[in-house]
Amino acid sequence: MTAEAPLAPAVSYGRLVPVTVHFDDLDALGLLHNARYPLMVERAWSELWHGYGIRFEGDWVAAGDACNAVRELRISYEAPVTRPGAYAVHLWLERLGNTGLTYGFRLCSADGATTYAQGTRVLVRLDADTLRPAPWSETFRAAGRELLRSAD
Template identity: 45%
Template sequence: MTRFHETLMGVYFDDLDAFQILHNARYLLLFERTIGSFWKHLGWGGVLDAQKNPDQFHFVRANNIEYLRPVVGVRDVRVRVWVEKLGRSSLAFGFRVLPTDQDEDFARGTRTVVRVDPTTHRPVPWTDTFRATLEPYRADLNP
């Protein structure tokens, strides 16, 4: 079974649109913060350092979000992330935004990142250490 990383995030007044629902752009921010929490959980947060963690250098290639039902008002939500697929130099995250008391999605989506050489910005393969660390979170290996 695939493991996931989940964080509790606050939705605040300034996250809401004129209809008092979570603004569509804020979902991506919640997801971004959860990925940061995931990296920190794995011991990879902090300042970029190619010597300590060459896999830190990656670019976002694509984000895809499907909005299923609105988050209304100021409240907490759960944001869940896992590795949907790990390629040679790409990584696709899956994510869900959920209420604190149900497993019914507010939104779900994916983000694809590509590991790059920090100087040339050309794609390079993920390291074996990175692959091994992410293995329990991979849906493509652990359905």
């Protein structure tokens, strides 16, 4: 049986990426394990960036903008996920700097109406040879600008 994820509804900023919570993502109490939330966010970002042609395929030099590291992760758990099924991750950029960015996220219901967890993550683009901060490419910056949350 093959099931395609339904298209997520539009949001006023960022993107809503469908994700699936599986039975084995739940802990002994039947709740989504706390470590699974950031994993689902990571998978949603990977899917979103793949759509822009940005991906890591084993070669750090060829990875370009995908050569980056997490500097900070903050997450707040708002309500428990208590069953497997269709959910979504709402993704957006809060800040797009020269070598770093801050993105926001929410793990939410498939329609985006209910928030289960939310947070931010800071990434730094790295030079593959030196592992020092390096500027994002203009291609990446153009994609990032589409995801920026407006100040209002």
